[in-house]
Amino acid sequence: MSVDYVLQTTDLVKEFKGFTAVDNVNLNVERGTIHALIGPNGAGKTTVFNLLTKFLIPTRGQILYNGEDITQMHSAEIARKGVIRSFQISAVFPHLTVLENVRIALQRKEGNSFHFWKSDRVLNKLNARAIELLESVGLQDFANTTTVDLSYGRKRALEIATTLALDPELMLLDEPTQGMGHEDVDVVSDLIKRVSADRTILMVEHNLHVVSKLADNITVLQRGAILTEGDYETVSADPRVREAYLGVSEDEVVPGTEADKAQQAAKEEVTV
Amino acid sequence: MQINKTAVALIGLGLVAPFILYPVFLMKVLCFALFACAFNLLLGFVGLLSFGHAAFLGTGGYITGYMMLHVGLTPELGILCGTVAAGVLGAIYGKLAVKREGIYFAMVTLALAQLIFFMYLQAPFTGGEDGMQGVPRGELFGFIDLSDNMTMYYFVFAIFLFGFWLVNRTVHSPFGQILKAIRENEPRAVSLGYNVNDYKWVAFVISAALAGLAGSTKTLVFQLASLTDAHWHMSGEVVLMTLLGGMGTIFGPIVGAASVVTIQNYLSGGELGNYIHIIMGLIFVVCVLAFRNGIVGEIQKVIKRNFGN
Numbered sequence: 001m002s003v004d005y006v007l008q009t010t011d012l013v014k015e016f017k018g019f020t021a022v023d024n025v026n027l028n029v030e031r032g033t034i035h036a037l038i039g040p041n042g043a044g045k046t047t048v049f050n051l052l053t054k055f056l057i058p059t060r061g062q063i064l065y066n067g068e069d070i071t072q073m074h075s076a077e078i079a080r081k082g083v084i085r086s087f088q089i090s091a092v093f094p095h096l097t098v099l100e101n102v103r104i105a106l107q108r109k110e111g112n113s114f115h116f117w118k119s120d121r122v123l124n125k126l127n128a129r130a131i132e133l134l135e136s137v138g139l140q141d142f143a144n145t146t147t148v149d150l151s152y153g154r155k156r157a158l159e160i161a162t163t164l165a166l167d168p169e170l171m172l173l174d175e176p177t178q179g180m181g182h183e184d185v186d187v188v189s190d191l192i193k194r195v196s197a198d199r200t201i202l203m204v205e206h207n208l209h210v211v212s213k214l215a216d217n218i219t220v221l222q223r224g225a226i227l228t229e230g231d232y233e234t235v236s237a238d239p240r241v242r243e244a245y246l247g248v249s250e251d252e253v254v255p256g257t258e259a260d261k262a263q264q265a266a267k268e269e270v271t272v
Numbered sequence: 273m274q275i276n277k278t279a280v281a282l283i284g285l286g287l288v289a290p291f292i293l294y295p296v297f298l299m300k301v302l303c304f305a306l307f308a309c310a311f312n313l314l315l316g317f318v319g320l321l322s323f324g325h326a327a328f329l330g331t332g333g334y335i336t337g338y339m340m341l342h343v344g345l346t347p348e349l350g351i352l353c354g355t356v357a358a359g360v361l362g363a364i365y366g367k368l369a370v371k372r373e374g375i376y377f378a379m380v381t382l383a384l385a386q387l388i389f390f391m392y393l394q395a396p397f398t399g400g401e402d403g404m405q406g407v408p409r410g411e412l413f414g415f416i417d418l419s420d421n422m423t424m425y426y427f428v429f430a431i432f433l434f435g436f437w438l439v440n441r442t443v444h445s446p447f448g449q450i451l452k453a454i455r456e457n458e459p460r461a462v463s464l465g466y467n468v469n470d471y472k473w474v475a476f477v478i479s480a481a482l483a484g485l486a487g488s489t490k491t492l493v494f495q496l497a498s499l500t501d502a503h504w505h506m507s508g509e510v511v512l513m514t515l516l517g518g519m520g521t522i523f524g525p526i527v528g529a530a531s532v533v534t535i536q537n538y539l540s541g542g543e544l545g546n547y548i549h550i551i552m553g554l555i556f557v558v559c560v561l562a563f564r565n566g567i568v569g570e571i572q573k574v575i576k577r578n579f580g581n
Contacts, residue, residue, distance in 0.1 A: 053463065079465035091463065093456035104453045105464050107446060113466070114474060116447035123446055166464065 004031040005064075006170050006200045007052070007083075012061035014047055014224075021047045023224040024061075029170070029217075034192070034201045036211045038235075039221035040245050045204040048221070049174050052202075053085045054078055065170070080108075082169035086176065092155050092162070094148040098139060101147055101158055102130040105165035130165070137161045137191055153184030157191060164195055171195070173203040177210050189214055212236075220244065278523065286429050295425040296493065297537060301530045302432040303490040308513040308525030309439045310482035315511075316520030317443050318475050319455040323378040323507050324365070324385025328358040328480040330392060330502025332487030337404040337497035338397055347410045347418060351431070351488040358484020359477055361388070366476030370469045382504065389502045403498030407491055424493065431489050435482050440522060442478060451475055512552065516559050518566030527567050 007029040014022040022044045029035045037045050050056040052063060054075040063071045070078050079085075093101050106126045107113055115122075134140045137157040142150060147158065156176060163171060176192060177185045189210045192201065196214075205211050211218060211232065218235045220227040222244045228235060235241055289298050307329055314320045336354030339345045345353065369380045392398045399405065409418035418424045442448050453461045454468050461468050491497045500506065509532065517528020535555070539548045563570050 055459070055462075074467075075462045076465050076467045079463055084465075085463050087459065087463075091457060091460040093453050093460065095456055096452060100449070104449060104461070107449065108465050110446070112446040113450045114447050114471075116442040116445045116474070116478065118445050119441070120444050120446055120449055123449065162464070 003028075005029060006031045006066060007202065008064040009052070010062045010064070012048070012051060012063065013059045014044075014051055014056060015059045021224050022051065022058075025221070025224070025226055027219060027226075029200060029202050031200055032198075033216040034196050034203065034214050035217045035219070036215035037202065037204045037219050037221060038206070038208070038211060039227070042223075043221040043244075044224040045221055046174060047224075049085065049172060049204060053083065053172060079166070082166075083172065084163045084166050084168035084170075085172040085174065086159050086163060087174055091159050092147045092150075094146075096147060097143065098134065098145050098147055098150070098158055099127065099130050099143040102133050102162050102165050103127070105162045106130060108166070133161045133165050134158075136164065136195075138187075151184075153180055153187060156180070156184070156188055160188075160191055160195065169199060171199060171201045173201060173205075175204050175206060177205065177207050185210060208236075282523075282526075283433070286433075290422055290425045295421040297533075299421075299425055299428045299493045300490070300537075301533045302428050303486050303493065304510075304513065304529040304533055305526040306432050306435045306489070307483055307486035308510055308517065308529045309436055310479045310486065311510045312514045312519060312521075312525040313439050313442060313482070314475060314479045315514055316524075317448065317455065318451050318472060320370075320472060320476070321374075321378045321511070322369070322381040322476075322479070323504070323511070324381035324383075325479075325483050325510055326502050326504060326506035327365070327385035327388040328362055328483035329487035329490070329506060329510075330497075330499075331361050331388065332358040332484030333491040333497035333501050334392060334398055334404060335484075336488035337407045337491045340407050340410055340492070341404065342397075345410075346414050347412050347427075347492055350410070351485065351492065354488030354491070355481050355485040358487065359481030362477045362480020362484075363473075366473045366480065370472040370476060382507070385502075385504060385507060389499070389504070392499060392502050398497070398499075401499065403496055403500075404491075405496055407495045407497065409492050409495060418492070428489055428493060431485065435485055436526075438478070438482065442475070443522070447471070447474070509552075512556050512559075514566075516555065516566055518568035518570070518572075521566070521568045521572065524566050524568040531567070 005028050007027070009025055009027045012022055012025040013020065025048060037048065039045055047056065051058050054073060058071060062069060065078065065081065065083060093104060103123055103126050106129055107123060110126070112118065112122065131140055131143060134143055137160055139154060139157055139161060142154065147155065150158065173192065177188050180188065185207060193214055215232060217229070218232060219229045220235055220241050227240055227244055228238050311322065311325050314322055332354035335357040336350045339350040339353045340347070365381065365384045368384065369377055372380050393400060409424060411417050412427060416423065418427060450461070450466060450471050454471060458468055487501055490501065513528035513532045514525050515528070516531055517526065518524025536548060539545055539551060544551065559566065565573060
């Protein structure tokens with residue numbers, strides 16, 4: 001096999017006091033692709049994410065990034081290696097301006113972040129680059145707005161701009177379209193498509209419409225274990241996936257009941 | 273711009289104040305104002321509630337007192353020694369404390385400060401309950417006699433301005449920008465690649481050293497280093513000063529310190545002297561319940577509402 005993997009996990013396990021949240025997950029994320037992690041609520045998607053970004057320590061197993069074992073590294077350390085994550089709730093610095101938010105990320109490579117005796121005017125030379133990044137997500141007109149006043153969709157766009165400022169090799173997005181209206185969903189998914197050039201994206205996503213549009217590969221999790229993997233056609237044709245999402249298999253449902261309607265609706269969403 | 277104008281006005285006020293008010297009282301206000309500014313750097317700008325800052329105030333005081341009494345250093349070197357000692361203590365305490373968050377951070381700092389308090393209570397060089405008395409003010413740079421209160425006042429004022437400038441600069445520096453980011457959203461700061469504990473630690477050391485500077489200066493002013501400065505009451509008092517004045521504002525701690533010292537001075541002379549702790553407690557409760565932004569914070573809100581854009 002000559003496939004180039006950015007991120008690989010081998011037999012990743014996370015146990016919380018006897019409860020296995022992540023059960024022997026072997027994840028392989030191919031370089032240059034958008035890889036989606038889907039599954040019903042409580043399937044362990046966010047736990048996997050927290051393990052990959054070291055916000056949680058795995059009970060067992062190994063995580064390889066570009067072939068290097070990063071299982072024991074700290075969050076900030078892997079961030080400096082080029083693995084940048086987003087959070088389920090929009091991760092911005094609410095009482096800083098939009099421009100300052102992006103500058104925080106740009107500042108890291110300047111090597112002056114411990115300089116308490118210098119004026120913060122030295123950071124102004126980063127403004128041009130920051131505006132450029134804001135332009136790439138359509139936020140240039142909001143540069144001096146206090147972030148807390150932005151709409152939800154724009155906050156997520158800002159978050160992506162901030163992440164891009166670090167030019168990450170691997171972007172981990174935790175439910176980037178969660179809680180958004182239709183318009184924002186389209187804007188953000190277009191944005192993700194656009195920024196995916198030259199980099200790899202691993203995302204947790206509930207919105208199957210977004211997944212079908214964006215993802216090259218999909219891994220379905222259920223009860224902490226991998227149910228199936230493949231491209232959208234393969235995964236969506238798998239009856240186990242539908243069962244996992246609805247809790248019942250198709251032929252168990254009595255036609256005309258609420259459960260049937262729900263399943264039909266879900267099916268429609270899956271086949272969009 | 274706003275801050276610059278206010279700062280110029282305050283400097284002017286500070287220069288003429290000793291002709292109107294008693295210089296020793298003013299020096300006391302300045303020492304506590306510096307202490308509160310140092311404390312506010314942690315609470316207001318990093319979001320860390322230290323409940324052991326008296327340890328640094330006390331350490332600054334005792335070390336400076338010892339250096340002046342027994343080593344015979346000049347005042348500027350004595351103060352430098354006290355400040356550095358508090359900074360070193362802060363470096364050790366900070367290393368232990370920044371690993372914890374919220375209430376645990378407060379408890380670790382309190383416990384470590386109590387350790388220092390009992391050490392000073394027992395150590396022979398501190399004079400125990402009596403305190404370290406008769407510390408000479410000495411001659412600044414070897415030729416400016418500080419025994420005159422007016423001269424001493426301007427020396428203290430200069431020290432205060434330096435400390436105030438340093439806090440202000442730290443807040444408005446590339447480093448301060450990261451501190452704000454940590455206060456706003458710590459997990460995000462981590463995910464952007466910042467080792468947040470290192471930043472908290474540096475802020476802790478700066479804050480401790482400046483608290484030490486305040487203690488050192490205070491010892492010279494009153495020619496006394498006492499256990500009061502290292503007691504946990506003092507750690508609580510600085511919280512009150514900062515909250516009353518306005519946490520996270522530049523001028524809040526100064527206003528808070530001035531208010532608290534004035535109230536205490538006024539009460540301790542009168543019949544209400546015995547009730548001083550009850551009255552301070554009431555003020556604290558009212559402040560936390562009714563105007564949480566503190567005096568300066570509330571004023572800023574009013575200005576913003578009426579003249580802001």
